[in-house]
Amino acid sequence: MTHSAILAEISARRQDLIGLTQDLIRIPTLNPPGQNYRVICDYLAARLELAGFTTQFIRAHGAPGDSDAYPRWNLIARIDSGRAGDCVHFNSHHDVVEVGNGWTRDPFGGELDGDRIYGRGACDMKGGLAASIIAAQAFLATTPDWRGSIEISATADEESGGYGGVAYLAKAGHYAHVDHVLIPEPLHKDRICLGHRGVWWAEIETHGRIAHGSMPFLGDSAIRHMGAVLEEIEHRLYPLLARKTTAMPVVPEGARQSTLNINSIHGGAREPEAGDTSLPAPCVADRCRIVIDRRYLIEEDIAQVKQEITDVLERLRAQRPNFSYEIKDLFEVQPTMTARDAPVVKSTAAAIQSVLHRAADYVVSPGTYDQKHIDRIGRLHNCIAYGPGLLHLAHQPDEWIGVQDMEDSAKVMALVLKDLLG
Ligand SMILES: [Zn+2]
Numbered sequence: 001m002t003h004s005a006i007l008a009e010i011s012a013r014r015q016d017l018i019g020l021t022q023d024l025i026r027i028p029t030l031n032p033p034g035q036n037y038r039v040i041c042d043y044l045a046a047r048l049e050l051a052g053f054t055t056q057f058i059r060a061h062g063a064p065g066d067s068d069a070y071p072r073w074n075l076i077a078r079i080d081s082g083r084a085g086d087c088v089h090f091n092s093h094h095d096v097v098e099v100g101n102g103w104t105r106d107p108f109g110g111e112l113d114g115d116r117i118y119g120r121g122a123c124d125m126k127g128g129l130a131a132s133i134i135a136a137q138a139f140l141a142t143t144p145d146w147r148g149s150i151e152i153s154a155t156a157d158e159e160s161g162g163y164g165g166v167a168y169l170a171k172a173g174h175y176a177h178v179d180h181v182l183i184p185e186p187l188h189k190d191r192i193c194l195g196h197r198g199v200w201w202a203e204i205e206t207h208g209r210i211a212h213g214s215m216p217f218l219g220d221s222a223i224r225h226m227g228a229v230l231e232e233i234e235h236r237l238y239p240l241l242a243r244k245t246t247a248m249p250v251v252p253e254g255a256r257q258s259t260l261n262i263n264s265i266h267g268g269a270r271e272p273e274a275g276d277t278s279l280p281a282p283c284v285a286d287r288c289r290i291v292i293d294r295r296y297l298i299e300e301d302i303a304q305v306k307q308e309i310t311d312v313l314e315r316l317r318a319q320r321p322n323f324s325y326e327i328k329d330l331f332e333v334q335p336t337m338t339a340r341d342a343p344v345v346k347s348t349a350a351a352i353q354s355v356l357h358r359a360a361d362y363v364v365s366p367g368t369y370d371q372k373h374i375d376r377i378g379r380l381h382n383c384i385a386y387g388p389g390l391l392h393l394a395h396q397p398d399e400w401i402g403v404q405d406m407e408d409s410a411k412v413m414a415l416v417l418k419d420l421l422g
Pocket of ligand 1: 125158
């Protein structure tokens with residue numbers, strides 16, 4: 001079967017692609033709290049069963065947020081050729097983030113206007129999910145002698161860490177037999193996303209001693225100690241991080257170095273509740289806490305990343321009388337980057353060249369997505385994110401996906417299937 005037959009088959013399914021994307025947007029799978037997960041899995045299962053797939057529903061019992069009111073449902077659909085060959089797995093998360101303010105379109109209307117379909121989750125990532133389904137169906141319709149198997153999964157909770165979704169499936173061994181993974185996140189149709197930077201979140205607390213605010217010399221201010229920590233971060237750590245650059249092709253370019261964000265700071269009296277108009281009491285703060293979000297590079301080691309912060313705090317302990325602190329780890333993810341010569345990368349690059357007549361761009365995400373679980377828990381390193389949509393529209397009001405972009409990326413995905421399984 002020639003390329004042109006598959007490409008023509010996808011063009012012929014354009015209306016179906018539009019309708020499928022609209023249907024998916026019209027099921028509000030808001031996370032939190034995790035609404036309608038079963039509804040969207042049922043919808044997809046019905047469609048994929050008609051196309052010859054067998055389906056499996058997996059609830060992530062005991063995952064964060066899982067309850068009888070909001071069960072964490074996942075769907076894996078699979079079709080087997082009956083001939084030996086690789087397994088290609090498309091993974092999309094079916095949850096979407098809150099609507100937020102500023103919309104001029106119905107966020108769950110799936111409105112088609114010109115080339116755009118609007119709605120929450122249009123680009124992140126129901127458009128990508130729809131494109132992968134159309135790609136698989138067009139491939140199957142035009143390639144009767146294909147080998148191996150195809151899986152399409154729709155998974156929960158990516159927007160809140162993926163613990164009720166891909167992490168759960170990976171722990172249960174659902175990726176053990178998979179050879180290639182494509183995650184159709186909205187990185188754009190000519191870009192291959194190889195992976196992401198690493199993450200370390202930690203809480204740092206400085207200690208003091210409470211006293212009357214009119215006689216601060218009788219106490220010891222945890223806030224002043226934290227001020228010294230921030231000063232060290234500002235003047236020593238930030239310049240150090242700026243010098244740590246990477247060979248990872250991270251986009252945007254500002255993220256092509258180590259970064260650190262201070263997510264929050266709290267010290268002394270508690271934040272007043274809404275409506276509480278009482279004046280604060282005069283006290284020296286005995287506790288001050290910050291939460292840091294350190295994003296690190298494939299060239300760095302997590303132990304060294306943590307040591308830099310310990311060094312800052314130990315230097316202060318040596319200099320400041322009564323300085324004491326605690327560090328609490330909150331969350332960590334290792335950086336991951338699939339090699340450019342991995343089979344799924346080479347195949348996708350060749351397909352982008354065929355469909356779009358230009359060379360693929362290789363990128364790495366500044367943040368993380370479900371690749372972390374496939375890589376680390378599933379131990380599968382032949383994984384990329386590839387899908388239609390513009391990343392900067394994700395989580396925004398009036399989120400949209402371009403129909404032509406979906407069609408083009410469905411063509412790329414279908415050619416990847418042809419290359420790996422044809
Ligand atoms: Zn996403």
